[in-house]
Amino acid sequence: MLLLLLALSPALSLTLGFVPGPQMGLEEARRAAEFVPEVDEILSHPTVTTSANYDVATDRWRVVLMEGESGTPVAELSVADDTNRVEGVEVYPSADEVVYPNLSEADAIKLALANPKVRDELLEHPPLASEAEYEDGEWTVHLKVEEGGQVGGMPVDSGTRKEVARVGVDDETWQLEYVWTGDQVGWHMARGDYGAYGKQANYWYVWGPLALVFALAFWRTDRLYSLRNLDVLALLGFLVSHGFFRAGDSYWAALLWYPPLLYLLVRTLLVGFGKGEKVEKTSNFPTPVLFVLAAIASGFLLALNFDSRVIDVGYAGVVGADRILQGALPYGNMPDDVGTGDTYGPLNYLLYVPFVWLLGFSGEWDYLPAAHGVTVLAFVGGAIAMLVAGWRYAGVRGAAALFFAWAAFPYTLYSTNNNTNDIIVAAAAAIGVAAAPSALARGAAVAAGFAVKLFPLVLAPLWMFHDGVRKTGRLLDFVLGGVAVVLLTFWVLALDGDPLGGVKLFYEKTLAFQGERETPWTIFAQVPWLEFLQEPLMAAAVLLAFVVAVFPKKRTVRRLAAFSAALIIAFQLTFNYWFYTYVTWLEPFVFLALLLETNEKTALDGAGEQEEKSIQPSAAGDRQQVEQE
Secondary structure, X not given: OHHHHHHXXXXXXXXXXXXXXXXXXXXXHHHHHHHOHXXXXXXXXXOEEEEEEEEOOOOXXXXXXXXXXXXXXXXXXXXXOOOOOEEEEEXXXXXXXXXXXXXXXXXXXXHHHOOHHHXXXXXXXXXXXXXXXXXOOEEEEEEEEOOOOOOOOEEEOXXXXXXXXXXXXXXXXXXXXXXXXXXXXXXHHHOOOOOOXXXXXXXXXXXXXXXXXXXXXXXXXXOOOOHHHHHHHHHHOHHHHHHXXXXXOHHHHHHHOHHHHHHHHHHHHHHHOOOOOOOOOXXXXXXXXXXXXXXXXXXXXXHHHOOOOOXXXXXXXXXXXXXXXXXXXXXXXXXXXXXXXXXXXXXXXXOOHHHHHHHOOOOOXXXXXXHXXXXXXXXXXXXXXXXXXXXXXXXXXXXXXXXXXXHHOHHHHHHHHHOOOXXXXXXXXXXXXXXXXXXXXXXXXXXXXXXXXXXXXXXXXXXXXXXXXXXXXXXXXXHHHHHXXXXXHHHHHHOOOOHHHHHHHHHHHHHHHHHHOOOOOOHHHHOHHHHHHHHHHHHHHHHHHHHXXXXXXXXXXXXXXXXXXXXXXXXXXXXXXXXXXXXXXXXXXXXXXXXXXXXXXXXXXXXXXXXXXXXXXXXXXXXXXXXXX
């Protein structure tokens, strides 16, 4: 029995509590460190944390001090469990090197939550989660809610939560550096950053004089209540929405670009059907003055482009061209900083190829001279096309008016100052308008627009049947023009040696991506209860494309331009993403349809039909004469 008791004594001792164990708790061990002079100053910093672990063998607590934001250990010490005596204090060299924030994470969050804008945002959402991180003298506070979706914040945690507010807090002054709420968190363009989009084009003393001289050139001073004045107000009406965009108010910015779009839709649709198509006066300015002002505006625009910024769209064009020069497919091969830059047609990237070859590409998102070169080429090409169109349909005065409108309209500047491919689309539209009497050119222009930015395909039925549904020769010319451009551009999809795979990847990255895209830049996102209208409106736009192509009997260049503008607007109204550079898509068509004085002696307002009728009897007479001979 005695031997059995001796054998069981360790277990009995443990059961009865005789084996040494911690007599103080975790918090007591950590508090013991607070009374040590060597670490007192370190513990005064709000981001320094302490952790403690008990060592059974020595019956001591090991306490480690760490700067929480950087995760740097700065000191350690040991505390005897039975006496609470502190021993072995060691302050690490890193204690003098680490940067200690003045605020703690909790303090930074409190300052963020005290902001009225943040409080108002959080009142609209479910329960809150918060966290903050410190870097380079600034705290970044993230405020998240239990909510999904792309609009009204940025999805986080695999989409289960959404960050609805982000606040920057200066650690030294405790001032808020920035406050982003709602769409501003996930969308840089919703923050009202003047320099980010358009740079100098955002300042009133730049766009204001352009808007003023544009209005003075086309405003009817003799008839205040006229359609022309409503047209001018609508064209410049985008500036109202743009003001809210620059102020970082995405809700009103998105809602207020619809009134001018809707007006221009109805106006151009009616002109296409012959209602209100008569224009009594081209401009208030003499023809030489229009030319001079157009030249000045062009020089001003090109000069500003040298100091403009290239946004992601232009950067994607340069990267795509670089990939093509390397023999690689642009689709699926974009860098992370422009991952969705492969959502455009192959011609978009091909146009950048000669400029990348000549001017080079550093591989970084820097000044990107190739992007500036493409912008200048597109602007000049569009200007020449507008000159040709004006001269062809309305003489020298028409050429001056269209050239001036193209150069002086504020959104031409905005598009070129962003160096986007939207100015390329506008130039293609201008070239198509100038060459409208040629079915071959119309087919090439529509295909070129599609090969750049996809959407102009909606114009195909209208432009194909412009000469009449029974003109098989003209229809064939249209198809040949389109097929030629497709063959000259879509060969890019075979660069990887797998044409079918390239086509599939092209579809996934372009049409499929755009169809599934979710953004705050549409009324259907900002006003969710209207979302049910989006698909029916898109179907209506498709139907409209065929209606205006087949039913109107009288076909003129003015009506072609008017219907083209209406179709583009109809589709823009259904987009998941809309931006101010898209205004340039409308410019060539709207300017031709609404600004040029009525001229029935040219194809602008019907001479094409008259010439065709006069030619047919002559041709019949010639045939009869040949038969008699």
